[in-house]
Amino acid sequence: MGDVMELQLRQATKTLMEKREENILVCTHVDTDGITSRVILEELFNRLEIEGDFKFLKQLNMETLEDIPFKDYNLIIFADLGSGQISLIGKKMEEYNLWGVRDHSVIVLDHHIPAQSKIPDNLIHVNPWSDNLDGGREICGAGVAYKFAKSCNPSYTDLARYAVLGAVGDIQNLGGSFIGMNREILEDAKVRGDVLEFPDLQFYGKHTRPMFVSMRYFTDVRTDLMNNDSRIVNFIKRINEKYNLEIDPREPICSLSHGEKRVIGSEFLSRCNKYVPLSWVKYLPKVIFGMSYEFRGETVMTPLRNLEEFSTCINACSRYGDYKTPLEVLKGNRGKYYNRMLYMLNKHKRNLFKALKYIREEVEIIQRDKFQYFEIERDKIEEGIVGIVAGMSYSIEDVDWRKPIFAIKERDKGYKVSARCPKLLTFAQDINLGDVISYASRKVGGIGGGHKFACGAYIPYKEDFIDHIENRL
Ligand SMILES: [Mn+2]
Incomplete structure (x- = not known):
């Protein structure tokens, strides 16, 4: 300090x-x-x-x-x-x-x-x-x-x-x-024994999803494994043969030994090598390997064990305006609050799935030189999850995974904008979306800001905004 x-x-x-x-x-x-x-x-x-x-x-x-x-x-x-x-x-x-x-x-x-x-x-x-x-x-x-x-x-x-x-x-x-x-x-x-830290794979859902599902949605690098379960199962099968292992792709990642994780990670890394520009290769380990953080006091294979997943549980309530439920769960009041959280989590997942389907089937992704954007109709996709959906849109074929993406949604007065950028791009090109969106929204009399890779804004109109983004990126 x-x-x-x-x-x-x-x-x-x-x-x-x-x-x-x-x-x-x-x-x-x-x-x-x-x-x-x-x-x-x-x-x-x-x-x-x-x-x-x-x-x-x-x-x-x-x-x-x-x-x-x-x-x-x-x-x-x-x-x-x-x-x-x-x-x-x-x-x-x-x-x-x-x-x-x-x-x-x-x-x-x-x-x-x-x-x-x-x-x-x-x-x-x-x-x-x-x-x-x-x-x-x-x-x-x-x-x-x-x-x-x-x-x-x-x-x-x-x-x-x-x-x-x-x-x-x-x-x-x-x-x-x-x-x-x-x-x-x-x-x-x-030191308190409350949090565990250990090297792990950077796939989401380590305690709650089968590993093939975690791999299916990995979007930091787009490979032929994305959205392709049979290729993923094959990929694991080949690893099992090559290293004489018995990894079951239906098991969650948390059930893998450290050695198994290392093998899957390095095989996945060499797969990714083929899909990224040469100058990006050195950043690959950073998006595939990383530390996991877990609450030691929470049960394994529940959504509260891994901190990333716990945070999703909180979002599943707070993004829809329910702050009380996560607050009580955090304070240790389980029972009805925990049940409500699980219910909200399920609903949240269904909402995200629906939103993604809408973008895949009904929305046009407009490509610009250095970024892409899409517009969401008024009655589609709740405002609180627009950013999450923008991030998940990298699992859609039409979305260019090497460019940042902006989602624009009309609201009562003006528009809400959310932007996301693949992790690898932040490392390789040192993009700061938070700065970009803050600049562009100020230019049109709005307000915006956030992180390098995830940010948002409220703007009165969208036309010049897009140009300002283009100029600043
Ligand atoms: Mn904060």
């Missing part, structure tokens, strides 16, 4: 302790990282016997900021959001005559790139970028919340597991493993 962030954390901790008996509100984001931030802060409050009101915020902007009763609270904490809107928060405080008024403090615990602005000293901004540390890779919102909890009491390392899940949710292990502060947080969780 850098010096500035350390200082910010100390100030934040001191402020919480000073205001522990007063009115406190905690606002968090609604994705996996936001919900895990919330769990950490709720748990912290419980242990410190602090009462607080908690609120989920889908977005922090002028309007939602308007709804927050600043004057009613002596302390407001924002987690996994707030840095991008730090000047807006400052302006609001000024508007309510709270600028510099210590009786009404605000703490922002975030990892998004901060907007540059002068802020009052009763607004404490904790953010890794203050030390020039990459908040996109080194720590997530839940990680900052965890650091805050640990700064309140160093023994609270059992909360580290939530921060690791938050980081997986934000795909901060993009290169295959964690770096920077995420590494330290992971160490805390490992």
